[in-house]
Amino acid sequence: MEIITDSEILATRPAKNVVDPWRPYAYLTEPERTVAGQIEQVATLFLTNRECPFRCLMCDLWKNTLDERVPLGAIPAQIDYALARMPAAQHIKLYNSANFFDPQAIPREDWPAIAGRVRDFRTIIVENHPRLCGSDCLRFRDLIETSLEVALGLETIHSEVLERLNKRMTLHDFDSAVEFLTRNEISVRTFLLLRPPYQTESEGIEWACRGIEYAFDRGVGCVSVIPVRGGNGIMERLAQEGLFQPPSLSALETVLEFGLNQGRGRVFVDLWDLEKFDLCSKCGPLRRGRLQRMNLSQQIEPNVTCDCAINRDN
Secondary structure, eight states, X not given: OOOOOHHHHHHTOOOOOOOOTTSOSEEEEEEEEOXXXXXXXXEEEEOOOBOXXXXXXXXXXXXXXXXXXXXXXXXXXXXXXXXXXXXXXXXXXXXXXXXXXXXXXXXXXXXXXXXXXXXXXXXXXXXEOGGGOSHHHHHHHHHHTSEEEEEEEXXXXXXXXXXXXXXXXXHHHHHHHHHHHHHTTOEEEEEEXXXXXXXXXXXXXXXXXXXXXXXXXTTOOXXXXXXXXXXXXXXXXXXXXXXXXXXXXXXXXHHHHHHHHHOSSEEEEOOTXXXXXXXXXXXXXXXXXXXXXXXXXXXXXXXXXXXXXXXXXX
16 A cells, blocks of 8 residues: 655645744634534634644645744734634634644743633634644643633544554544543534545445434534635646546535534535635535535535536535
């Protein structure tokens, strides 16, 4: 089994974007259905941060990262900058294109200042690698004095594909992280890939559905399904070799419907850059709107009908 190395992944990359350590590289507010069934606003801050040390095959988050750790005070300043320009929200995501509890990412010295800025939100959501979940999570939980949720990348439960994604994680690592977090009253959401490299369309659907069941079996409360896209260099090479192709919109619809039918927790599909998919100009926007409404309602809506070739092929 071929494993693509860090150096091979790095060699195919385009240049990073220029980012400012004192400003988040993006921020937005959007509605999300809560665990209580309410539609509430979530502020998402994409914090400028040091690049993640894990070179995941499919990742493109490194494009807006730094090569060095941010200066002390930079992350609180980024939060101040974004919140001053955003509408009110009940929940906040502090996503740093890496791992919140990596000591070389968010400086621990800034944690009290960060906590002071976010503790009035009902939920604080951060992203982290399963292997970096330990006592630091508990310390930060206690500092914020509100609900903490950690987003973990499960990616796929296909063990061979997971290894080839270069995530440096096993299913046991994921299971241990979820058990630790939930035992300590920290909620978990997980990211699950739809059709990563080395999977056909049907395999992508099958393993994404199995991954949803797996996550809920282990106590995850929310699953976010991400259709895998190109754009990071190595994915284009894999596409040329016939080892990767993005999933269809139909596949995304199928997986969301499966997840919602489980009735075991919230299931969302990621609609970011969905316009990059090969969509019919007539039904594409309608199907995107359907998925967006299903994300919010957690109820399956009737399919959009269209006589386009995309729907006929699906």
